[in-house]
Amino acid sequence: MSSTEEKIRAQLADNPVILYMKGSPAEPSCGFSARASGVLQKTGIDFAYVNVLASPFIMEKLPEVSDFPTFPQLFIKGEIIGGSDIVEAMYENGELMPMLQAATGQAAEA
C-alpha cells in the first residue's frame, strides 16, 4: 500500500464523517464542493474535510480507493457515500441525517 493510501485509510478510520472537497467549507473552490459542504453544514453535524487542491497526492489517489472519479466525495464510517448529487438527494429524501447521526452519535440540527 502506498503511503498516500495509508494516509487516506487513516483519515477514513479516524473521522466518522469526512468530506474530500476542492477548497474549504468556508471557501469552496468549486460549485459541487460548495453544494456538498453546504448540505453538511445545514445538518449541524460535525464533519472533517480535506482540501484536495492542497493535497495533490490524495486528489490523485482517492478516486482509485473509492472507485469514484470526481470531487467532492463524502465518506461516512469509512464508506464512500458519493458526490454532491448523491449528498443532496439523500438529504432531501431523509436518508442522510440518520446515517450522520448514527455515525457521530450527535443529535444534531443546529
Added chain:
Amino acid sequence: MTEEEIIARVKALYPDALIDVAGADCNFEMYIVSDAMEGMGLLKRQQSILGLFKDELASGKLHALSVKAKTQKEQAGGSSLLQIQT
C-alpha cells in the same frame, strides 16, 4: 467532449436509456432514465456512469459531470409501493 460523445458512451452501457445532457466543454449535467438501474443504489448508478469517463475526469478534460439517474417508474413520480396480487 461533446454532448454526442457523452451520450454515445452512456448508450453503450445503457442501450435503453433516455438521456438529456446540458452543458459545454468540460462541465456537463446529465439526466438519464433507464430501467436497467432498477435495484441499483444511488452510488452504484453514479459509479457506473462516471466510470465511463474516468480518464477524462482524471485528466481534467472533463471537469464535472453531474448525474441524475432514475428508472422510468421513479421518473414518473410513482411511489415505490409494491402492489401485492391477491
